[in-house]
Amino acid sequence: MKFDWFVLPFLSGLSFVTVYTSVKFYRWINKLSRGEKALLKKYIFSRSIWTSIKEIFSESLFHLKIFKTHPLLGYMHASLAFGWFLLIVLGNIEVKFYSEYSINPPYVPIFLNFFEPTTAPNFFGRGFRFIMDFLLLIILSGVALAFFKRFVPSKFGMKQNMRHRWFDRIAIFSLWFIFPARLVAESLSASIYHNGSFLTNTLGKMMSFLPAETLLYPSWWAYSIILGIFFFALPFSRYMHIPTEVLLILMRNAGIRSRYFSHPYQEVETEACSRCGICIDSCQLTSIGYAIQPSYYLRTIRYNELHREITDNCLLCGRCVEACPVGIFSTDIRRHERTLQHEMRTVKFKFNQNKFSNTYTExxxxxxxxxxxxxxxxxxxxxxxxxxxxxxxxxxxxxxxxxxxxxxxxxxxxxxxxxxxxxxxxxxxxxxxxxxxxxxxxxxxxxxxxxxxxxxxxxxxxxxxxxxHNRIATQYRNVNVKYHDPCELGRGANIYVEPRRVIEQIANLLPSSSEKNKAPCCGGSLGNTMLQAEEKKLIAKRALSEMNLTSADLLVTACPLCLKTFSAVSSVSVKDLSQLVAENICEKIPNNAQKIHKAVETL
Amino acid sequence: MPRIAVIGGGVAGMEVAFRLSQLSFEVDIIEKSFILGGHVHKWQKLFPDFTPAHQIVDQLKNQLRDKVNILFGNEVIKAEQENTKHILYLSDGTTQVYDAIVITTGFKLFNANRKEEYGYSVYPNVITSSELEEYFQNDKPIITKENRIVERIAFIHCVGSRDEKVGNRHCSKVCCITAVKQAIEVAQRNPDAEIYLFYMDLRMFDRKFEDLYLQAQTEYGIKFVRGRLSEVSEKADSRLFLKLEDTLLGKPLRLTVDLVVLMVGMETAENSIQLANALGIPVGQDNFMLPVNCHSQKNITGNRGIFVAGCASGPKSIGETLADARSAALEVYSYLNCN
The missing domain is CATH 3.40.50.1860 (Rossmann fold)
Known part of the structure; x- marks a missing residue:
C-alpha cells in the first residue's frame, strides 16, 4: 500500500470530521421523537428519496437557488462546491488506472501526482490529467471570486458581506489556500515529471528556475497540512453546513419540522446555515443598522451566546426565509424561542360575555x-x-x-x-x-x-x-396602481392572485420589481416589539422607495396595518383594496347577476 | 435705509413689521396667501377672555397701513448670502436684497387624517377644533351634519401632539385652554348638551386659564375625564361610538356621542423646513426652528442677520407670539445699528 508520512495531517483531519459528523448525526436523529424517527425511516426507504437526492445535487452542490439570486454569486458557490466534488469523484476514478488495488486509501486520489508521477501513456491518462487541471482552474476562479467578494460584494448582487468571527476566518482562509497549495504542489511535480496538463505543466515550466526537487516534498506537506487545518476547523465553523445540509434536506422532505425551541430539526437547521449572508440583504433591518438577520441569529444560537434582543428584534416578515438558499425556517425558530422566553402560564382572561350576536347570516x-x-x-x-x-x-x-x-x-x-x-x-x-x-x-x-x-x-x-359571481360591478378608472403584498397575506397565506384580479377590474395595475414573495414589509409588523416608532417609519419610507412609486397614482394594499404604516409616510396616496372597490362600486348590479344570485348555494 | 424681509403675514409677522417700521426701517412682508392674519384670521373668539379674534387682526392691520410693503401670493424659492446682504428669490420671479430677515412662518395644524382611528374624514361628525370655530360664527345651537341638535359632544385632547406614533413628541401648548374655551362656547349654545373633555394632562399654564377651567366645571357642568381615545366607529343612526380608556381608573370606557371634536395640535409650517434649510437654520427634533438659545437669544438664529419670531420656533399663544415679535424687532434693531 502506498503511504508517506506527509498524508498524516490530511488523514487525521478527514478521520476527525467523519467521526465527529457521524456522532453528531446520530445524536440528532436519536433526539427525534419516535414518530419523527419513523417518518424519516419511512421516507428514506420510499421512492420519493430521489427528489431529495436531486435536491442535494442541485442545492448542496450546484447551488441553483443562489444562481437565481445572482449568477456570479451562484457560480462562485457552485465552482467551489460542485467543482471540488467532481475533483474528488473523478480523482477516485482516475486512481483506478494506476492502482492495482480496487480499494485505495482516501489520500491516494488527493495526492495522486505524488504517488503516481508518470501519466498513464494513453488517452484516458492524459484526458484525466486534463480534466483535473480544468476542474482545479474552475475552483481557483471560484476562490478568486470569493476573495474579490470580500471587497466588492455589490458585483455579486450583495449589498454587504457577513461579518465573520475569527474562527470562521481561519476556516475560510484554510479553504481558500487549499487549492493554490494543490496548484503549487502539482505544478512543481509537473516541472519535474511533466505529469500535468495545460495548467500545471505550463506553470511547472514557468517555475523551472526554482529548485523544484527540493521544494516538491515540502509543498505536498503544505497541501496536506492546509487540508488538515480545514478539516479540523470544519465542525466548529460555518463549514459544518456541508455535511449538515444533506441531513436537513432529508429531514425536511420527510416532513419533520421544528416544534419547539432546541428541537433537533432546529439544531440541524442551525448548523446547516452557511452564513452566506444572502438573508442580510433581504432584511429591512439591515439598512437601519441591526445585525439580527438569520445568519447572525443562528450563529448566536449555535455558539450559545446571549441574543434575547436579536430574537425579539424581527418583523417576522419572512423575506429571509424566501431568500435563504438552504431553506431554513428562521422565523419559526424565533417564534419558538419567544414562546420559551415570554410564556406566561398564569394569565387568565375574563371575557365580556353575551354581547355577541346569535342571529344567522350568510x-x-x-x-x-x-x-x-x-x-x-x-x-x-x-x-x-x-x-x-x-x-x-x-x-x-x-x-x-x-x-x-x-x-x-x-x-x-x-x-x-x-x-x-x-x-x-x-x-x-x-x-x-x-x-x-x-x-x-x-x-x-x-x-x-x-x-x-x-x-x-x-x-x-x-x-x-x-x-x-357578478354580485358587484365597478367602474373602470384610468389610474395607475401599484399593489403592495402584505407579508401575512402574501408570504404568510400565499394569496397573490385575487387582489391583483380585483385591482385589474378597476384600475391599471403596474408591475413591480419587488412584489409577491419579494415584497417589502411595511415596518409596522406586530412581530417586532423592539423597534422605536422612528425606526419603523424609516423602514416604511425605505419600503416605499424600494417599490418605486414614481409612475403610480395610487398605492393599494390589503392589510389595515400596512395601510396605516404607509399612509403616515407616503407621498403617493395609499388605499386599501376594499376602499378602491367601494369608491367605484356601481349602484345597480347588472341584470344577468340576478340569475347567478344564488351562487352561495354552490359554495 | 436698511431693508428687512418678514416672511409670513400672520400676527407675528404683522407685529414685527409694524415695530420695525416704527423704528423707521423699510419692511416687506412676504405672504404666500392673499390675506393677512394667518390662523388667527380664521378664529372667532380668543381664550381666556373671549376677545373677538378679528379685533386683534384689525388692529394689527391698521397699524401696518401705508407703512409696510406687503408682497401677497409670494414665497421664497431660493436664498443666497453675500457678506451682510441676504438675497431672496421670490415665486413671482423678482429678486430682493435685504439687510435682515425675520422668519414668522408660524405653524400648520396637524392633519387629523393621520390618526385614522379617530375617524376624521371617514365619519362626517368627527371634526377638528378649527372646524368647530366656524360653528361659532353665530349664536345658533350646534348641530350635526344631519341637522340634529348636538346633545352629547366629546372633545379629544392631544390629537397629533405628545404622540410618538405620529412623530410629534412636543406639546402644542394652546389646545388645552382652547378646548375649555370651545366647550364653554358649545355649552352656551346648547345648554342641555353633555360635554366631555378627554385629556392626557390639563396644562393651564397662564393667567386666568385655571379660572376658566373652574368656570367650565362649576358653571357649565362640563365633564373632564383623564382618558385616551382608542377608536371611533359610527352607529346605524350616524351617532359616534367611542372606545376610550379612563386612565385614572385604568378601565375601558364606551360612550355614544353626536359630535367629536379633535383638538389638533401644531406642527411646523409646510415650507418652514425648506426655508430653514435654504437659510441655514437648524431645526429641532420637532422640526421647529432652533434659536441660538431659548432664554436670552430666542429670536436669534445661528445665521447672522436672520431672526425668528412666533410659532416658527415652537407653539405659542397669541399673547406670547406678539411679545416674541416685539422682542424680535428689537433684536433686529440692535443688530442693524451695531453693524
Whole structure:
C-alpha cells in the first residue's frame, strides 16, 4: 500500500470530521421523537428519496437557488462546491488506472501526482490529467471570486458581506489556500515529471528556475497540512453546513419540522446555515443598522451566546426565509424561542360575555382590531357587503375580540389559546357560511389555528368572489396602481392572485420589481416589539422607495396595518383594496347577476 | 435705509413689521396667501377672555397701513448670502436684497387624517377644533351634519401632539385652554348638551386659564375625564361610538356621542423646513426652528442677520407670539445699528 508520512495531517483531519459528523448525526436523529424517527425511516426507504437526492445535487452542490439570486454569486458557490466534488469523484476514478488495488486509501486520489508521477501513456491518462487541471482552474476562479467578494460584494448582487468571527476566518482562509497549495504542489511535480496538463505543466515550466526537487516534498506537506487545518476547523465553523445540509434536506422532505425551541430539526437547521449572508440583504433591518438577520441569529444560537434582543428584534416578515438558499425556517425558530422566553402560564382572561350576536347570516364579517383603527376599511367593507346581496353582520362591531395572533407572535401560547377558544365560540354561534376578514393577520390565524367549519376568506378573496359571481360591478378608472403584498397575506397565506384580479377590474395595475414573495414589509409588523416608532417609519419610507412609486397614482394594499404604516409616510396616496372597490362600486348590479344570485348555494 | 424681509403675514409677522417700521426701517412682508392674519384670521373668539379674534387682526392691520410693503401670493424659492446682504428669490420671479430677515412662518395644524382611528374624514361628525370655530360664527345651537341638535359632544385632547406614533413628541401648548374655551362656547349654545373633555394632562399654564377651567366645571357642568381615545366607529343612526380608556381608573370606557371634536395640535409650517434649510437654520427634533438659545437669544438664529419670531420656533399663544415679535424687532434693531 502506498503511504508517506506527509498524508498524516490530511488523514487525521478527514478521520476527525467523519467521526465527529457521524456522532453528531446520530445524536440528532436519536433526539427525534419516535414518530419523527419513523417518518424519516419511512421516507428514506420510499421512492420519493430521489427528489431529495436531486435536491442535494442541485442545492448542496450546484447551488441553483443562489444562481437565481445572482449568477456570479451562484457560480462562485457552485465552482467551489460542485467543482471540488467532481475533483474528488473523478480523482477516485482516475486512481483506478494506476492502482492495482480496487480499494485505495482516501489520500491516494488527493495526492495522486505524488504517488503516481508518470501519466498513464494513453488517452484516458492524459484526458484525466486534463480534466483535473480544468476542474482545479474552475475552483481557483471560484476562490478568486470569493476573495474579490470580500471587497466588492455589490458585483455579486450583495449589498454587504457577513461579518465573520475569527474562527470562521481561519476556516475560510484554510479553504481558500487549499487549492493554490494543490496548484503549487502539482505544478512543481509537473516541472519535474511533466505529469500535468495545460495548467500545471505550463506553470511547472514557468517555475523551472526554482529548485523544484527540493521544494516538491515540502509543498505536498503544505497541501496536506492546509487540508488538515480545514478539516479540523470544519465542525466548529460555518463549514459544518456541508455535511449538515444533506441531513436537513432529508429531514425536511420527510416532513419533520421544528416544534419547539432546541428541537433537533432546529439544531440541524442551525448548523446547516452557511452564513452566506444572502438573508442580510433581504432584511429591512439591515439598512437601519441591526445585525439580527438569520445568519447572525443562528450563529448566536449555535455558539450559545446571549441574543434575547436579536430574537425579539424581527418583523417576522419572512423575506429571509424566501431568500435563504438552504431553506431554513428562521422565523419559526424565533417564534419558538419567544414562546420559551415570554410564556406566561398564569394569565387568565375574563371575557365580556353575551354581547355577541346569535342571529344567522350568510356572511360574517370580522373586522379585526387593526381594521377598527383604520375605519375607512370598515366603512368600505360595509358598502361592499351592502351591495353583495348576501345577508351579513359584523361580529366585532361593539366588542373588540381578538384572533389571538398578536399573543401567538409574542410567544404567549396559553394566553393565545384562551382567546382563540373564546373567539371561535362566538364565530360558531352565528353558523355563518362565509367568514370574511379584512386583516391578513386574522385571516391566517382563522385558517391555521381555528378549525372552523365555514369558508374563511380574506376580503380580497371575497371581493374577487363577488366579481366572479357578478354580485358587484365597478367602474373602470384610468389610474395607475401599484399593489403592495402584505407579508401575512402574501408570504404568510400565499394569496397573490385575487387582489391583483380585483385591482385589474378597476384600475391599471403596474408591475413591480419587488412584489409577491419579494415584497417589502411595511415596518409596522406586530412581530417586532423592539423597534422605536422612528425606526419603523424609516423602514416604511425605505419600503416605499424600494417599490418605486414614481409612475403610480395610487398605492393599494390589503392589510389595515400596512395601510396605516404607509399612509403616515407616503407621498403617493395609499388605499386599501376594499376602499378602491367601494369608491367605484356601481349602484345597480347588472341584470344577468340576478340569475347567478344564488351562487352561495354552490359554495 | 436698511431693508428687512418678514416672511409670513400672520400676527407675528404683522407685529414685527409694524415695530420695525416704527423704528423707521423699510419692511416687506412676504405672504404666500392673499390675506393677512394667518390662523388667527380664521378664529372667532380668543381664550381666556373671549376677545373677538378679528379685533386683534384689525388692529394689527391698521397699524401696518401705508407703512409696510406687503408682497401677497409670494414665497421664497431660493436664498443666497453675500457678506451682510441676504438675497431672496421670490415665486413671482423678482429678486430682493435685504439687510435682515425675520422668519414668522408660524405653524400648520396637524392633519387629523393621520390618526385614522379617530375617524376624521371617514365619519362626517368627527371634526377638528378649527372646524368647530366656524360653528361659532353665530349664536345658533350646534348641530350635526344631519341637522340634529348636538346633545352629547366629546372633545379629544392631544390629537397629533405628545404622540410618538405620529412623530410629534412636543406639546402644542394652546389646545388645552382652547378646548375649555370651545366647550364653554358649545355649552352656551346648547345648554342641555353633555360635554366631555378627554385629556392626557390639563396644562393651564397662564393667567386666568385655571379660572376658566373652574368656570367650565362649576358653571357649565362640563365633564373632564383623564382618558385616551382608542377608536371611533359610527352607529346605524350616524351617532359616534367611542372606545376610550379612563386612565385614572385604568378601565375601558364606551360612550355614544353626536359630535367629536379633535383638538389638533401644531406642527411646523409646510415650507418652514425648506426655508430653514435654504437659510441655514437648524431645526429641532420637532422640526421647529432652533434659536441660538431659548432664554436670552430666542429670536436669534445661528445665521447672522436672520431672526425668528412666533410659532416658527415652537407653539405659542397669541399673547406670547406678539411679545416674541416685539422682542424680535428689537433684536433686529440692535443688530442693524451695531453693524
Amino acid at each position: 356572511v360574517l364579517y370580522f373586522a379585526g382590531c387593526m381594521t377598527h383603527l383604520t375605519p375607512g376599511i370598515k366603512k368600505a367593507m360595509t358598502t361592499i357587503l351592502e351591495h353583495s346581496g348576501y345577508s351579513w353582520q359584523i361580529l366585532d362591531e361593539d366588542e373588540n375580540i381578538c384572533c389571538g395572533r398578536p399573543l401567538l407572535l409574542a410567544g404567549q401560547i396559553s394566553a393565545a389559546n384562551q382567546v382563540i377558544i373564546h373567539t371561535r365560540t362566538q364565530i360558531e354561534k352565528t353558523r355563518a357560511k362565509i367568514l370574511v376578514t379584512s386583516c391578513p393577520i386574522c385571516y391566517k390565524t382563522f385558517k391555521e389555528n381555528y378549525r372552523l367549519n365555514m369558508l374563511i376568506m380574506h376580503h380580497s378573496q371575497f371581493i374577487d368572489h363577488l366579481y366572479t
